[in-house]
Amino acid sequence: MKGYIFLIGLLGILCSCENYYHDSGLANGKHDCTMWEYFKSQPGDWDSTMILIEHAGLKDVFDGTNPGYKEITFFGVTNLSIEQFLVKTIDDDWEPVYNRVKDIPADLCREMLLSHVIAGKMMKSECAHEVKGTLTGGTMTKTLSGVELRVYRTKSGYGGIPDIGAEGLRIHAPVSGNMASIASADIEVTNGVIHALDYTYQLTRL
Template sequence: MKKCALFIIGFMIIFCGCGKDYFHDTGLANGKHDCTIWEYMQQDRENWDSTILVIKRAGLQSLFDGTDGENKEITFFGPTNMSIMQFLFKTVDEEYEMMYSSIDDIPVEICRQFILSHVIREKWLSTDFEFENKGTLTGGSEETNLAGNPLRIYRTKGEYMGIPGIGAETLYVHSLTFGHIVLIASSNIEMTNGTVHSLSNSYQFTEL
């Protein structure tokens, strides 16, 4: 009888716990950091080193270090090193019919347009975005990125033990211009001048 009671209590703890908002995690540190987004990426070069180089080449450091007069706070859907490496290894420059061998080979305007397309104004946490209408490509929150393209950012809840709507919560970015739907792997990395939502390592860097 005692074993049965313990089993029931344990099941209830697991069941109740599964309703919390859990996000997929790439290992990047979540939470608040007392520094700018630029300083945060400098401290974590293992994940952001190539991203830093693309931002520098685009001439957009001020957007991330808090000195951009028009955008004091931003939200960055951040492509990590893996995403940028995929772009380098898979993208062919049509003019020269060759692959980019380094970030310095990528045209400045492409770097600029791509980075701006991953940024929206103001600081947004995952819970600030609405849920998708299940089974559709509608719902969520529509925002325009700094490249001028509309994005649909939305949350979903998966299944747990066959029960829909109580499982892990996931955040996605849907480019309404290009059709890309990208998984947020690690969310709510919050700095003094904005928030970073790290994109999945399977994402190949492109324009959103």
């Protein structure tokens, strides 16, 4: 009898949680705010990104006020990607060239950021799959800095069976050869979508 009561209680809890959405910061989801407002709500991942954007003079592109870019897709460079760039940018004496974001030339900030932005909204489901074992397949697009970018979905295995596991999303700049994995796709906001890059990614021009 006690087991029966416990089962009923458990089912009640599960049913009440069916439509509950937990926002863990980089979780997929739809947010009723601009991209800039989303960054402000998640400073642990995006506060250096906001400094980078403002230093580059691009805030209007990310807050939806630029009339030329009402919607954008941002392959999101998080704080850790920027920190890696600062640490690994060294001179001949192995000293950091830039100690903080605002030490980076504004033009370089602008170029690096725009190479991670495309006009319009591109959701994960709109991207074609890569041809496995090749560097082909996916969806070709061009960033606001003019970089050709291949955006593609990948399939993983599960339980020893290929291609039935979770789908991933990756980007590849064919000219430079730079590649990156998306840690969290389809963070949808009112003026576009963010595909947050993996924490291991180092900021670059792509």
